[in-house]
Amino acid sequence: MPLMKKDPIVQGDALSPVEKLAARWDKAAYRAQGSPFEDLSVSALARNTGTKAWSRPGSVKGDTIARYIYLSFEELIEIEKLDMKSATQLLEICEATFLFEEECNELGSFDGIDKQAYHQRMRFVEEFGLYQDYPVALANLDFDLRELCAAEEVITFVDLMEFIDRLSDKAWIGGSYRNLQNVFAHGDEKGLTQYFPYRLGHRGFHLPEALSFI
Known part of the structure; x- marks a missing residue:
C-alpha cells in the first residue's frame, strides 16, 4: 500500500x-x-x-x-x-x-491568441473531411506517443493536432511526433493514412481502415 x-x-x-x-x-x-x-x-x-x-x-x-x-x-x-x-x-x-x-502549459496559454494556427488546423480538417472528434485511442500511434497523449489528456484528433503544434519548436522531438507534425503542416494525405483511417482520394475516416489498426 x-x-x-x-x-x-x-x-x-x-x-x-x-x-x-x-x-x-x-x-x-x-x-x-x-x-x-x-x-x-x-x-x-x-x-x-x-x-x-x-x-x-x-x-x-x-x-x-x-x-x-x-x-x-x-x-x-x-x-x-x-x-x-x-x-x-x-x-x-x-x-x-x-x-x-x-x-x-506556457505554450498552451497562447492558444486563444494564435488564431492563425487554429484556422490552419481547421482548414486541414475541412479539406479532407476529417472527423475532428475521432478518438486518438483508436489511432495507429506508437506506445510512447499514446502514453504521452493519455498523460496530457489529448483525446481527439483535433486535440492531437493542437498538441503537436505546441511541440513544433522543440528541437528534440522526432519519430512519430515529427512525422505527424509534417503531416498536419503540409496536408500530407499519404502520411495521414499511417496514423489514421484515412483513404487516399476519399474524404473522411473509414471503418475498414480503422479496423486494420486493431
Missing part, C-alpha cells in the same frame, strides 16, 4: 552532495505523487523528455514512476537497489518531466 505523502525536505546551506540529491528527490517525488505521470513507465518519460535512456540495475516488472516516488532517496538505493548513478538519473527524468509539462 502506498505511503502517505511527505512534505519536501527544506534544503540547508551545509548539505552534503547526497543530501542535496535527497532534497531534490523529495521535492520531485512529492510533486509526482497523484500526477498524470505516476503510472507511466520511466523509460517512456525519458524518451518523451529527451533525457538519457533509462537504465537501472536488474530487470523489473512494472517499472513506472509510481514504483519509486513513495520512497525516499535512501530507500531507492536500499530497497530498489539503485546505484547512485541510476538514482540520480531517475531524479533528472522526474525533473525534466515537470519542466516539459510547464513548457507545454
